[in-house]
Amino acid sequence: MVNISKGRLRVKDVRHEADTFRMRAIVGFLVILVALSALITRFAFLQVTHHEEFTAKSEANRISTRGIAPSRGLIYDRNGILLAENTAAFRLEVVPEGVKHMDAMLAELDGVVAVGEDDIARFNVARRNKKPFESVPLRLKLSEDEIARFSINRWRFPAVDIVPYLTRTYPYGETFAHVLGYVGRIDLSEAQRIDASLYTGTTHIGKNGIERYYEDELHGTPGYEKVEINADRRQIGTPLERVAPTPGKNLYLTIDARLQRAAETAFNGRAGAAVALDPRNGEVLALISIPTFDANLFVNGIGQIDYSRLLNDPLKPLLNRAIAGGFLPGSTMKPYVALAGLELGLRKPSDTVVSTGEFHIPGQARGYRDDFPAGVVNMRTAITESVNTYFYTLAYEMGIERFSEGLGRFGFGVKTGVDMVGESAGVLPSREWKRGHSKEPWYPGETVVAGIGQGYWVVTPIQLATAAASIAAKGELRTPRLLRAEQNELNAAPQPVPPALLRGTTITRPANWRAVADGMIGAVNEAGGTALGLGKDFPYVIAGKTGTAERFSRTDETWTSIATSSAERHQVLFECFTPAEDARIAVVVALEAGHSGASDAAPIARKILDAWLAFDDDARRVAGSAGAP
């Protein structure tokens, strides 16, 4: 029964089944065609409509642009003596991928080449931004000894290699540390400040001094190369395209290296600063701050021991006293007070004052001391012999408003604008200044002591030198500057930078200049002059003024404890220029501790002048040839 019905059904169904199948196959094939058309449409969407977009992505995948760091510009002195150069050095680099146990390897390596904790810390920071197969610097600037030792043991460290690189070197590391500053590895805050595209591949940046102020000029423009990379970012083959970097500009400074060196020697290690300017153009011929430090220490990462030694030194070798050291000007302020009196019309050069050895504000009991009763003195004698009473009287008559206005014209209380980083403004005594620093009102007695450069006064050596140079230049106040010329390529002609700005005029009438200049000439050359004898055997007439400021208040306990050694009691200064009638150099020397300006500061200034004299021929020749070194 089943078999029969089954057989019947099969016979009946064969054709029907074949028809059904054919129908279904056609439907199926149509569905397939529709589906594959949809697939092709999708491909067309990706390959035609969005082709550009995916091509860009594909290129971005495979092409990597790598920056090539430019070589940093060199720095020369005015005569072409190299002060900052790039020298070949060797460093240890590690490919982290090839090291199984990093700590163990570093410990083992330390037995061959000293690897400090600082090095390891920096190494670990640098590693974070790199792929495991990229080489990371570990120890910079290997000594020859270290290179030799590592070479013998190289087989033990397959992932470590010695790699050459260019490092900044300062041939006169100590002499120019405060002028040039130094470069160091880019730190976190600098990394946020700089334009990252300009610093691809660059590890160092100017931290201080010229290196920092002229960072943009010195740095240059990086080049790049386009390389094909694979998914692991490994480079495949040779670069596809290469644009060479533009090296940084070479800089020629106004500094004369020989003068700088002589000035440094003249200090003989005493804490202080000196600035030598050319009054005619504001060029800084020498800029000294003692004690100093070796700038080379900072370039490849200063060690913790060296750094804390510098940081904890009571004499603060890292402080640039020439631009940031605050000094009490003392009597060096007197020529400016005198000029202010003349310019304000309060005094004529011939006006006299009687010095009894003590000055009293009318109606007040307190006396203001003079070194000795000088009797009747005019302005010229008052400067030559540094008679306090003359200036007490003058300042008192001026009053504080006119005093600060008149002295402000010389640039006190504001930064000079020298092309360096970290300059201090100092303090020009004024009502405004006191209001910002004290609840007390301004007392007339404060005006009186300000008249002899005591009290609230704070000046930096560069401020004082700028002011002295303005007298030397018969009233032209200029912004001091350190950059003389820029050079785009090694063999190109250096391009002189535009002359320094004229900031103002401090002397309006030649008679005024004459009176003050005569006073300063007298101080060095006449009987009774505070620095008499300083100009002995010097071919030009020197005009100068000493300053001996009290470091400690007499009511202060430290004063009494230190009073026995008078050599430590004062801040001593000396300002001068020469030749007096047509000055080519103005020098300020400031010592943090000394007996008197005449005995301590003036001799150093003389040594600087002597050195300048030896090079004066050069100085004149260079000046004559329109600034090209």
Next chain:
Amino acid sequence: MIEILFAQLRAFLVRMRRQPALDWPLALALLLLAAIGLTTLYSASDLDVRTVVNQGARFVLGFALMLMLARVPPQTLRNWTPWLYAGSLVLLVLVAIHGSGRGANRWLDLKVLRFQPSELVKLTLPMMAAWVLNQRELPPKFFSLAIVGVLIALPAALIAKQPDLGTALLVVASGMFVIFLAGMAWWRIALIVGSVAAAAPVAWHFMHEYQRDRLRTLLDPESDPLGKGYHIIQSKIAVGSGGLFGKGWHHGTQSKLEFLPEHTTDFIFAVFSEEWGLIGVCALIALYIFIVGRGLMIAANARDTYSRLLAGAISMSFFVYVMVNGGMIAGMLPVVGVPLPLVSYGGTSVVALLAGFGVLMSIHQHRRLHAR
């Protein structure tokens, strides 16, 4: 002795010439596809001769198997069907017990050769379904469908447990094609499609996390560009950057520089698209359409229901592989480990596919013997 061997060989060759067991259009299309596959593989493997020789050897094995199967009458095949099906189920169970493979147990290591029994099932399941339906009243009624449903569910469940949901779905599809071609009522088809759609949220609940991730990254690959979305993003870049004409053979940077993962296996279509462009893609898909269409023609001309259903299911399954792989590399479908038929590197797939075409050839060869 030797003369006898020669005589036998000569007789065989004569028989081959007189009764060619091959459907030449199909055979030539497959050879062309194999040539395209090897050429693409040579480029994708970055000119690695060993890879190409390996794959070539598999093609030789596959074509030999195809020729052999082409000489086996469908009748014989039909008689063996239950045993083959049972055998492949046993292998699946063996894989479930001790198999090898990355993250999933898909491979069976027989020392001399490693292979994926799931590839075998892609052939034996439609055979079994056709075997069952061949004996029953068509269009299939509920009871027939239930039997076939169980036959499909058994291997599908075993494969899904490996876990390899992609292959399991393909296996299910190969069985469903048999039912579809057997003439299952349209309303039943609508019912199944409807219930699958309704069950999707439930399925989501039972999915492995990696399977869900694949679906998620398909919808938004940019959400995880270096992680789960990486495959899709890089594949789309390869395809899109190929443009209309392609970058040229062995100039595809996406694969050469290894941005494209799995570029010799599952993602080889992306390499092809990058190097040959839309023109190449259209040509390749046209070739696939030709093969599927030819297969369906052979099926339509087959002499009995068993042969028809089997040939039809094999052809339509072949399309599904192309569709799923192409959809994946173009970012239309989720990433599932489905190779591009006869192009992707991998032995089991090549041999299994060519064996399937051997069956098709046999059906073609024997179409008239009992036709009337």
